[in-house]
Amino acid sequence: MSVLEERWNELAEIKDELAARDWFPGTSGNLSIKVSENPLSFLVTASGKDKRKRTAEDFLLVDGKGRPLQDTHLKASAETGIHCEIYRLTDAGCCLHVHTVDNNVISELYADQGFVTFRGQEIIKAFGIWAEDGEITVPIVENYADLRRLAQEVAKVIRPDTKAVLIRNHGITVWGRNGFEAKKHLEAFEFLFSYHLKLKLVSQAIYTQQRKMTAGGW
Helix, strand or coil: CCHHHHHHHHHHHHHHHHHHCCCCHHHCCEEEEEEECCCCEEEEEECCCCCCCCCCCCEEEEECCCCECCCCCCCECCCHHHHHHHHHHCCCCEEEEECCHHHHHHHHHCCCCCEEEEECCHHHHHHCCCCCCCEEEEEEECCCCCHHHHHHHHHHHCCCCCCEEEECCCEEEEEECCHHHHHHHHHHHHHHHHHHHHHHHHHHHHHHHHHHHHHCCC
């Protein structure tokens, strides 16, 4: 089996698993996996496909500028430029972009701040952070309709320790050195988002109840 076939199968399996979690509503989301380093080439999802289905036209091979490397009628994901920037700036071997309710709400809550930081959570170890008070920060960029500008804005916020970028009301793009690590990072971030939102809701409910009790003289 060629490297291209191996990477195709690996990305297809990741797509199947994420689709089973309902992380690709309305054909949203895009995935890629590196095939060669120098020159850079990677498989990326074809635009407009139902990611709950597996077909022979799910991905196409592109170069470091997102241009198809084989004759094809397929069109690469409109956000391929973001993947190009991530591969250019990091040691990523795989990039995953999904839209979930949790990551959209988090991106809206903290958009004006420009980032969201999580600390003191056990699952932060998924990012190789083992300090007892370890923390990880996810930058947030605006959701520009101009996709070239969006890719540039994503590139601007990537630092050596960045593992993902949130796009306001548009989802998260996560990467790792390979498919396994990228998926691990994505799962960990989605856990952190869900935990954080549930904790805020519970805390607000407790606060509201205490206010009512105080006002009622209980």
